[in-house]
Amino acid sequence: MFNKLKNKLSGFKQNFSSKIEDKATPVEESSSTEPEVAEGISFQEKEAVNGTKGENKTGFAHKAKALVFEREFILDEADVEDILWELEMSLLESDIAISVSEKIVTDVKQELVGSRKKIGSNTGKIVEDALKKSIHDVMSANVFDFDEFIDSLEKPVNIVFVGINGTGKTTSIAKIAHRLKAMNKSVVIAAGDTFRAGAIDQIAVHAERIGVKLIKHQEGGDPAAVVYDAVQYAKAHDSDVVLSDTAGRMHTNVNLMAQLQKICRVSPPDLVLFVDEAVAGNDAVERAEQFNEAVPVDGSILTKTDADSKGGAAISIAYITGKPIVFLGLGQEYEDLKKFDPRWFVDQIFS
Numbered sequence: 252m253f254n255k256l257k258n259k260l261s262g263f264k265q266n267f268s269s270k271i272e273d274k275a276t277p278v279e280e281s282s283s284t285e286p287e288v289a290e291g292i293s294f295q296e297k298e299a300v301n302g303t304k305g306e307n308k309t310g311f312a313h314k315a316k317a318l319v320f321e322r323e324f325i326l327d328e329a330d331v332e333d334i335l336w337e338l339e340m341s342l343l344e345s346d347i348a349i350s351v352s353e354k355i356v357t358d359v360k361q362e363l364v365g366s367r368k369k370i371g372s373n374t375g376k377i378v379e380d381a382l383k384k385s386i387h388d389v390m391s392a393n394v395f396d397f398d399e400f401i402d403s404l405e406k407p408v409n410i411v412f413v414g415i416n417g418t419g420k421t422t423s424i425a426k427i428a429h430r431l432k433a434m435n436k437s438v439v440i441a442a443g444d445t446f447r448a449g450a451i452d453q454i455a456v457h458a459e460r461i462g463v464k465l466i467k468h469q470e471g472g473d474p475a476a477v478v479y480d481a482v483q484y485a486k487a488h489d490s491d492v493v494l495s496d497t498a499g500r501m502h503t504n505v506n507l508m509a510q511l512q513k514i515c516r517v518s519p520p521d522l523v524l525f526v527d528e529a530v531a532g533n534d535a536v537e538r539a540e541q542f543n544e545a546v547p548v549d550g551s552i553l554t555k556t557d558a559d560s561k562g563g564a565a566i567s568i569a570y571i572t573g574k575p576i577v578f579l580g581l582g583q584e585y586e587d588l589k590k591f592d593p594r595w596f597v598d599q600i601f602s
């Protein structure tokens with residue numbers, strides 16, 4: 252997972268750390284009487300410096316300071332211009348959108364260039380922390396809690412899934428049905444992909460395996476009618492959630508996009524989730540925006556993250572669309588679904 256991105260960021264970390272080492276100078280003794288919180292030092296080191304239980308703080312702190320805060324650095328733009336340029340190229344090669352790549356480079360520059368910084372025990376950590384903070388900020392755009400959302404609405408909650416062919420829409424619906432069922436929610440699936448031969452059978456197999464109700468019509472039928480029937484069934488049976496599959500379609504197919512609008516007009520959804528594969532990179536981000544023009548999309552599911560070496564779509568999509576990532580697909584099994592958590596994601600990149 253994200254191996255190419257990991258390697259690129261690790262190369263940047265090394266180059267930037269070497270530059271910091273080149274510029275590092277000893278801290279002057281008279282700079283301060285109290286220890287400052289330094290960059291790149293661990294929690295334990297901070298505790299050692301600040302003291303924890305009001306013990307003889309000052310004498311010990313001075314000693315600790317002499318041991319830990321022995322160097323500092325100040326970088327100017329010219330020192331790191333080439334390294335930051337390489338970072339930007341690496342981010343773009345990882346399929347991170349241009350505006351997102353620029354933001355990350357600007358954040359790192361602001362954090363590490365132009366001001367005096369103390370060096371703790373680990374130069375690499377100073378660089379890693381700056382990168383982590385920026386990527387975390389970018390990915391935290393409109394974070395959304397799916398479970399709280401479901402609980403906050405009147406039943407049945409109607410969720411419509413949209414996206415192009417073959418990206419994992421049906422599998423994601425099955426995974427979410429499985430997850431909701433494990434949380435004791437009653438689920439109805441609407442077999443709204445009446446267009447592709449075999450799609451109804453495919454979702455029927457999932458519904459049976461998971462043990463949830465499926466509402467289906469004939470192949471070629473009106474998907475808006477299928478979703479309508481599923482919502483009526485859910486209302487009549489006091490079900491919690493309706494998960495509505497739709498046929499995969501290119502965002503450029505005007506007729507199919509009009510059909511999607513009809514589905515949403517007939518049974519206004521509480522949530523429209525755009526499904527695409529993380530491996531599609533920038534294409535997935537662009538498609539999310541184009542689908543959003545046809546039917547207002549509330550969030551994304553990125554599938555096949557397990558097979559994605561670049562991480563670009565996952566890093567960019569929420570920032571560019573202004574809509575949260577709701578779930579990540581991490582494999583082909585029902586359990587391979589992860590409620591999106593930016594901190595977990597950032598930890599994966601730097602693990």
Ligand SMILES: Nc1nc2c(ncn2[C@@H]2O[C@H](COP(=O)(O)OP(=O)(O)OP(=O)(O)O)[C@@H](O)[C@H]2O)c(=O)[nH]1
Nearest residue numbers: 416417418419420421422499554555580581582583
């Ligand atoms: N590795 C991996 N494979 C996945 C994931 N999600 C789905 N797949 C696989 O992707 C393929 C396509 O998934 P489907 O769910 O059939 O895709 P779809 O979007 O419903 O396709 P259409 O019915 O053509 O619209 C299947 O082989 C799935 O097993 C994932 O998170 N990781």
